[in-house]
Amino acid sequence: MNAAFLVAADEWRFWLRSKLGLAAIILALLVTVTSLVANASRISAAAESRAQLQAVAEETFKNQPARHPHRMVHYGHYVFRAPAPLAVVDPGVDPYTGTVMFLEGHHQNSATFAPFFSAAQAGVFARLTPAMTYQVLIPLVLIIVGFASLAREREGGTDRQLLTSGLAPCDLWLGKVLALAGLGGLLLLPLAFVSIQALSMGEGAGAVSAFLLGYAVYLLIWALLIAAVSAGSRQASGALLTLMSLWLLFCVVAPPFAASVATASAPMASKIETDLAVAKALRTAGDGHNANDPAFNRLRSNLFEQYGVDRVEDLPVNFRGVVAEAAEADLTDTMNSFADETMQAEMAQSSIQQALSFISPQLAVRHFSMSLAGTDLRQHHRFLHEAENARFDFVQGLNRVHAEELSYDADINRNASAEAGQRARVSAENWRVLNAFSFEPAPAGQRLASATPYLFVLAVWTALCAFVGISRAKDRAEAADA
Amino acid sequence: MPSLKNELWLASRDRLVQATVLVAFVLSAVAVIVGLNTSHQQRMLIERVDAAVAEDRAYVLAQQSDPGGAAYYAYHFTYDPPSPLAFAAQGTRGSLPWKHRVRMLALEGQIYEADTGNPELAMGGRLDFAFVVAVLVPIFLIVLLYDGQAGERRGRRFELLVATDQQGGLFALRAILRAGLLFAAVGAPFLLGAVISGAGLGGTLTVLGALGLNVVFWAVCCAFVALRLSSGPTVAATLIGLWLTLALAVPTAGKLLVEGTIPVPVGGELLLTQREAVNDAWDLPKEATMKPFVEHHPEWAPYADISLGFEWKWYYAFQQVGDQTVEDQSKALREGIAARDRMMGTVALLSPTLLSERLISQAAETDVAAYQAYERCVRDFHRELRMFHYPMLFETKPFSQEAMAELPSFTPCTQ
Numbered sequence: 078m079n080a081a082f083l084v085a086a087d088e089w090r091f092w093l094r095s096k097l098g099l100a101a102i103i104l105a106l107l108v109t110v111t112s113l114v115a116n117a118s119r120i121s122a123a124a125e126s127r128a129q130l131q132a133v134a135e136e137t138f139k140n141q142p143a144r145h146p147h148r149m150v151h152y153g154h155y156v157f158r159a160p161a162p163l164a165v166v167d168p169g170v171d172p173y174t175g176t177v178m179f180l181e182g183h184h185q186n187s188a189t190f191a192p193f194f195s196a197a198q199a200g201v202f203a204r205l206t207p208a209m210t211y212q213v214l215i216p217l218v219l220i221i222v223g224f225a226s227l228a229r230e231r232e233g234g235t236d237r238q239l240l241t242s243g244l245a246p247c248d249l250w251l252g253k254v255l256a257l258a259g260l261g262g263l264l265l266l267p268l269a270f271v272s273i274q275a276l277s278m279g280e281g282a283g284a285v286s287a288f289l290l291g292y293a294v295y296l297l298i299w300a301l302l303i304a305a306v307s308a309g310s311r312q313a314s315g316a317l318l319t320l321m322s323l324w325l326l327f328c329v330v331a332p333p334f335a336a337s338v339a340t341a342s343a344p345m346a347s348k349i350e351t352d353l354a355v356a357k358a359l360r361t362a363g364d365g366h367n368a369n370d371p372a373f374n375r376l377r378s379n380l381f382e383q384y385g386v387d388r389v390e391d392l393p394v395n396f397r398g399v400v401a402e403a404a405e406a407d408l409t410d411t412m413n414s415f416a417d418e419t420m421q422a423e424m425a426q427s428s429i430q431q432a433l434s435f436i437s438p439q440l441a442v443r444h445f446s447m448s449l450a451g452t453d454l455r456q457h458h459r460f461l462h463e464a465e466n467a468r469f470d471f472v473q474g475l476n477r478v479h480a481e482e483l484s485y486d487a488d489i490n491r492n493a494s495a496e497a498g499q500r501a502r503v504s505a506e507n508w509r510v511l512n513a514f515s516f517e518p519a520p521a522g523q524r525l526a527s528a529t530p531y532l533f534v535l536a537v538w539t540a541l542c543a544f545v546g547i548s549r550a551k552d553r554a555e556a557a558d559a
Numbered sequence: 560m561p562s563l564k565n566e567l568w569l570a571s572r573d574r575l576v577q578a579t580v581l582v583a584f585v586l587s588a589v590a591v592i593v594g595l596n597t598s599h600q601q602r603m604l605i606e607r608v609d610a611a612v613a614e615d616r617a618y619v620l621a622q623q624s625d626p627g628g629a630a631y632y633a634y635h636f637t638y639d640p641p642s643p644l645a646f647a648a649q650g651t652r653g654s655l656p657w658k659h660r661v662r663m664l665a666l667e668g669q670i671y672e673a674d675t676g677n678p679e680l681a682m683g684g685r686l687d688f689a690f691v692v693a694v695l696v697p698i699f700l701i702v703l704l705y706d707g708q709a710g711e712r713r714g715r716r717f718e719l720l721v722a723t724d725q726q727g728g729l730f731a732l733r734a735i736l737r738a739g740l741l742f743a744a745v746g747a748p749f750l751l752g753a754v755i756s757g758a759g760l761g762g763t764l765t766v767l768g769a770l771g772l773n774v775v776f777w778a779v780c781c782a783f784v785a786l787r788l789s790s791g792p793t794v795a796a797t798l799i800g801l802w803l804t805l806a807l808a809v810p811t812a813g814k815l816l817v818e819g820t821i822p823v824p825v826g827g828e829l830l831l832t833q834r835e836a837v838n839d840a841w842d843l844p845k846e847a848t849m850k851p852f853v854e855h856h857p858e859w860a861p862y863a864d865i866s867l868g869f870e871w872k873w874y875y876a877f878q879q880v881g882d883q884t885v886e887d888q889s890k891a892l893r894e895g896i897a898a899r900d901r902m903m904g905t906v907a908l909l910s911p912t913l914l915s916e917r918l919i920s921q922a923a924e925t926d927v928a929a930y931q932a933y934e935r936c937v938r939d940f941h942r943e944l945r946m947f948h949y950p951m952l953f954e955t956k957p958f959s960q961e962a963m964a965e966l967p968s969f970t971p972c973t974q
Contacts, residue, residue, distance in 0.1 A: 097577045097796070114817065117928040119737045130827045134774040137835070152838045157827060173654055174680035175780060177669070177827040179834070190826030193654050194679075195892065197899040198927055199906075200916055202692070202811035203683035216805070221796060238583040239638040318702070321799065325698060330586070333690055336683035344600055349636070349660045353611045360618070430679065447679075454679045492868040 080244055084252020088226060092260075098222050102260065107220040109267045112210040117165040117271060123192070127157040127176060131514060138511050145491060145504040146479040147366075150472050153181035154511060155207060155465045158188065159449035161518040162278035163288065166271055167208035169452025172196065174460075179466035182475075184367070185412050187348060188461070200331070207268060208446050210440050211292055213328045215264055216299040219257055220324060223300070224317045226253040227307040231553070246554030250546055254304045259447060262298030270293060281521035288449050289527065294535045298542055304402040305546035308553055339429040345422045351415050358411050365404025368397045376403055391486055397488050398480025402473055409469055416465070420458045427454050433495035434531060438538045445531035451518025457528060460516055467514050474510030478503055540550060566736055576703060576737060583691075583699045584744040590688045591752040592645030599755065601641045605658070612636040612660060620966075626958040627871025630663040630944075637661055637940055637969045639933035642924040643758035646767055646881040647749060648689035648916070648926025657930070659755055659937055661946055665881040666941045667833045667889055670934065671826060673943045688749055692770045693912045696745060697802050698778045701735045703780035705795040731782070738778040759830035762922040769918040776911045806912040813906030813913070821902060823895030829888045836884035839876035849864040851883060853878040872952040879945065893931065900927040936972035943967045 092098030134155040141149065157177050164171055175188025227250065230236035238247060271432075272285050303320060310316035310520075363372025380399065382389055389396040434441035447453035482503045491501030518524065570576050612634055619632040645652065652674055661669050675681065684690065717801040746767055753763040765885075779796060788794050840848045845865035855862040865873045907913035920926040946968050950956035 126825060127827070130825075130831065132832060137831070144842070148838075148841060153834065155827070155831060155834075170682055171676035173675075173681040175673055179830065187672050187674060189673055189830070191673060191675075191678075194673070194826065195672075195823040195896050195899070197814045197821075197903045198651065198901060199810040199814040199817075199913060201682070202694070203809045203814040204610075205815075214807075314706070314795070315797055317792050321698075321703075321795070327693075329694065330686070332683040333686040334589075336680040337589075338688045339677075340680055341593055341596055341683075345676060347604060347608060347658065347676075348612065349608050349658065352660070353608075377905060394878075423679075426677050427679045430683070454677065457674060457678060473598050485740055492912070495868070498868050 078520055080248040081251040081255055084244070084249055085255035088253060088256035089259070094139045094221055096444040101218050101221045102263075104412055105215060105264055108205075108214060109207065109210050110275065112207045113166070113267055113271045116168065116206050117274075117357055120160050120165050120168060120171075122175070123171075123505045124160050124349070127159055130155070130177070131157040132160075135511060135513060137193045139505075141505060145488075145501050146398070146475045146483060146503055146507065147182075148507065150182035150401075150475050153179055154471055155179055156467055156514045156516070158440075158460050159516045161456065162280040163272065163277040163284070163518075164452050165207075165275060165451035166268065166288070167446045167452055169447035169450060170454060171452055172204070178464050180336045180471070182465065182472045183408060185416060185465060185468070188464070207271070208443070208450075211265075211268060211272050212295070212442055212446070213304075215261070216328065217324055218264070219261060219296070219299050219303055220317070220320045222260060223253070223257045223303040224311040224320050225255070227304060228310045228316045229548075231311065232313060232387045240554055245535060247547060250304055250550035253307070254255055254300050254546065257300035258297050258301055259273055261300055262293070263298065265289065267470075270537060279517075284449055284521040284524060286303075287525055287532075288446070291442060291449065291528070291532060291535065294532070294539060295438060296536065297437050297447060298538045301539065301542035301546050305542055305549055306469070308546060308549040316549055327437040328439045331440055332443070335430045335433040335437075335440055338433065339426045342429055343422065343426045345426065346419070348419070348523060354414050355415050358415075359408060362407055363400070363404055363413070365401045365408070368400045370400075373400050373403070376390045376400065392485065394480045395483050395485045395488055396480075397474055397485065398478075398483065401479055402476035405469075405472055405476060409465075413465065416461070418514045420461070423454060423458075431531075432517040434534045435537075439536060441534040441538070445528050445535065448531070449528040450523050451524055452528075456518055459519055463514075466513065475507075478507045478510065482507060487552075563732065563736075566733055570733070570740065571714060571778045575706075576740070579702050580740050580744045581697050582697070586686070586695060586747065587688065587691050587745040587784045588748040590686050591646060591693045592750040593685075594649070594687050595752055595756060598641040598646045598648070601645075601652075605638050605640055606938050607659070607789055609638070611638050620960070622881065623696075623963075625950060627874065629958070629963055630871075630948045630952065632662075633963075633966065634660050634662045634943065635940070635969050637937045638938070638971060640971050641931070641971040642762075642929075643756045644753065644762045644766065644923040645925055646752055646756060646923075647687065648920040648923040648925050649687045650689075650920035651927055651930045652925050653685060657933060661937060661941055663878070663944055663946075665833065665878040666835055666938065667829070667882050668837070670705055670937060671830070676910070686750075686795040688921075689916050690764070691745060692766075692773055692919060693916040694806055696741065696770065696773050697806065697912070699741055699745075700738060700774065700777040700781055701802065702797060703741060704734055704778065705785065705798055706791045730785075734778055734782055734838055738774050741773050742771060766919050769922075771917040772918075773911055773915045799844050799968055805910045808915050808966065809906070809910040813903065813909070815904065816903045817899050821898050823899070824888050824892050826892070829885050830894065832888065833881050833885045837877060837881035840880065840928055848873060848877040848880050851880050855883065857881070857926060859949065859953050862955065872949075872954075875945075875952055877946065893934070896927065897931060932972065939965070941973070 092102065138152070138154050141152065155177055158174070160168065160171055172192045175191050177190050179186045230239070230249075236249065240246060240512055248405070253267045269289055272288055276282060276285055302323065306317045306319050306323070310319065345532070361372075363370035377389065377396065378398065378400065380392055380394075386392055429438070431444050434444060444453065446454065483501065487500045489496045492498065507530070595785060613636075616633045616635070620629055623629040623632065633782070637660075641652070656673050656675060658674060659670060693846070749770075750763070754765070760935060780801060784797050784801075785794050786926070847865040849865060853863050903913075906919065907917050915952060917926065944967060945966070951958045951962065956962065
């Protein structure tokens with residue numbers, strides 16, 4: 078074991094002496110720090126702007142004058158999606174999902190204005206997020222620095238000298254792995270620094286440590302892979318070619334390949350089709366704006382029975398409000414069941430993509446990182462669910478105000494004259510039914526649970542690369558003996 | 560001079576050449592097949608949704624007894640069908656809308672709706688032909704060409720080859736031959752795809768031109784570096800560094816520069832303003848709506864008196880006035896996006912990756928300009944809808960089911 082550390086220290090000395098190694102390390106540190114700073118400032122600016130717009134939207138809603146309550150149902154409200162604390166490291170799907178959603182009665186709108194919408198289009202590579210830096214660029218740096226680690230010794234015959242002087246073949250291999258892993262650890266420091274900042278933004282310590290652990294394991298996989306390839310190559314140039322091909326396969330080809338496979342094998346209905354299906358399913362349901370719709374006859378007779386009356390005018394509640402509330406509840410059930418179907422279809426697509434984690438550790442760490450940061454599809458769905466709950470709450474709150482605070486008589490005569498219109502209003506006090514909306518990622522425990530399978534995939538990759546590396550190192554020692 | 564035949568034979572026996580050209584061919588073929596499939600699915604979806612929206616419209620219109628309700632409930636499907644070459648580049652179609660369902664209400668409240676599918680798939684990009692050309696072709700060329708001279712030096716044949724090469728240019732011939740093989744392997748599946756989907760000659764040649772440009776650029780780079788450096792790994796590392804700079808660093812820096820230089824309005828603010836304008840109208844005196852409305856539409860001035868508490872013409876007037884209120888913001892947003900795209904076009908001159916990607920998606924009509932053309936198309940159609948409904952709403956033309964049969968139907972705009 079001590080011998081391995083000596084080998085590692087020697088490797089470090091070699092890198093620092095060689096121009097290429099030193100340049101690569103400095104460049105890598107520069108790029109990681111730049112990406113962290115650039116992304117953190119972008120995310121915090123977005124968070125601030127969205128929080129501010131959210132406050133404006135809530136203020137404006139509550140400051141509306143006295144009105145007919147159903148007018149406020151159509152006036153609607155806006156919710157803004159706040160980025161998760163760890164989005165400073167991994168913004169995940171944030172650029173591709175809408176940031177603002179209009180909430181109103183009778184409709185579920187989509188989230189609009191994804192950052193991508195007005196962004197300068199420069200291809201998928203032009204996203205210098207820290208996640209991308211650590212998942213794609215740092216492995217490349219490790220390759221450039223480490224491809225020759227064992228192949229070099231072999232080309233120069235120095236490995237034979239080391240082995241005959243009593244160094245165990247595994248120690249030589251382990252030393253090179255340790256050297257590369259140490260470099261990975263050094264490059265992880267900026268990430269650790271920023272992730273720890275996320276603690277102050279309300280992120281849990283468990284999530285942050287698991288997050289760093291995932292990235293550490295990922296870089297360890299590359300260290301092991303580089304050592305394994307380098308150990309098996311007769312020439313350094315061969316090792317470089319193999320490693321570059323693997324990098325290209327894992328980090329450049331696999332992501333768009335996985336996305337293409339997922340799209341082609343699980344095509345989805347469009348939202349328009351879903352909306353139409355909802356509309357069709359609702360053709361038989363009553364129109365909540367029309368209290369005389371036969372669909373509400375049963376509701377009416379139940380109320381008559383409950384209050385012992387036989388005219389809607391005699392009910393202690395405004396029947397139009399009761400109808401609006403009942404209709405909205407039915408409608409929402411239908412809309413939600415269709416929305417759930419859409420989300421399940423999206424999850425099915427994503428799970429195809431996730432299953433492909435076995436062809437590329439980068440896909441595994443990407444999903445790990447997003448699910449832990451709370452910036453994956455699941456979290457986007459969570460936002461959609463919470464936005465829907467907020468929508469339903471304020472609409473039904475207003476419908477209850479409609480039923481309880483506004484008399485039926487004033488309501489049906491609201492268009493008779495300007496004065497009658499004034500009588501069919503309720504005071505602005507009632508707009509307080511609106512709750513403050515703040516979107517937060519799922520509890521850390523839940524995110525950990527959904528990220529754990531990817532950690533397992535990463536562990537499989539680690540074991541595989543370690544196994545190949547050790548057996549190649551041993552084969553080589555035998556070949557050297559012979 | 561038997562060397563061409565000779566070199567072709569040599570290249571065909573080279574394992575590295577075989578493997579690289581095969582992988583390039585397979586990836587290009589996969590990209591083309593996936594792209595054709597995507598375009599096919601989009602066309603099917605358009606057909607399906609168009610029929611479903613028409614059915615829904617017919618159903619709701621049959622129940623309407625006044626022009627206001629008819630305008631309110633009749634939805635129209637607008638779309639931008641994939642061009643014949645769309646299979647070559649997904650472009651903005653993966654993340655920006657190319658279909659909207661619109662109706663007579665304020666358009667600014669509808670046109671930003673995004674029905675773009677799974678964001679986790681959008682972030683991975685697509686393995687489309689443009690990706691193969693822009694990102695992977697340079698790598699294939701590096702693999703094919705980095706070891707040309709250095710390999711012969713290692714094999715101790717270099718001096719011999721140079722000495723016996725009377726006309727000179729042996730290594731140039733080898734490079735051209737390998738680059739040509741790669742061009743053919745990547746280009747052939749595309750050409751077949753273009754023929755299958757009936758693409759025009761101009762666009763097809765543009766795409767092949769982008770491929771050719773990329774191949775030539777990188778072949779020259781490889782030759783240039785290989786001549787100056789003698790060890791294989793150093794040549795490869797230098798070329799990969801160049802690739803990273805041009806494919807990753809320049810686009811990233813360019814994007815930051817462009818977005819920093821050209822600000823665009825925040826979409827959320829536009830939505831809030833528009834909503835206020837539309838909703839405030841309910842509480843304002845009717846003239847506050849009708850005055851700005853007739854300024855845009857003087858032809859309706861004689862009919863703009865609103866005497867009842869609620870009249871449909873007033874309702875649609877404030878929908879339009881809502882759009883008018885954010886017209887400047889909305890224009891600034893569109894112009895900002897266009898300006899960013901123009902500036903990105905300038906940046907692309909520094910990166911063959913970006914440049915070939917842009918050329919291909921331009922030919923495929925999946926670029927920002929194509930998205931904006933679609934958006935204009937929807938705006939024009941919405942204007943047409945208003946022109947159709949206003950005479951009935953302002954009662955200069957009687958409402959009837961027969962009159963509604965004349966309802967404009969959307970046809971996609973051709974560029």
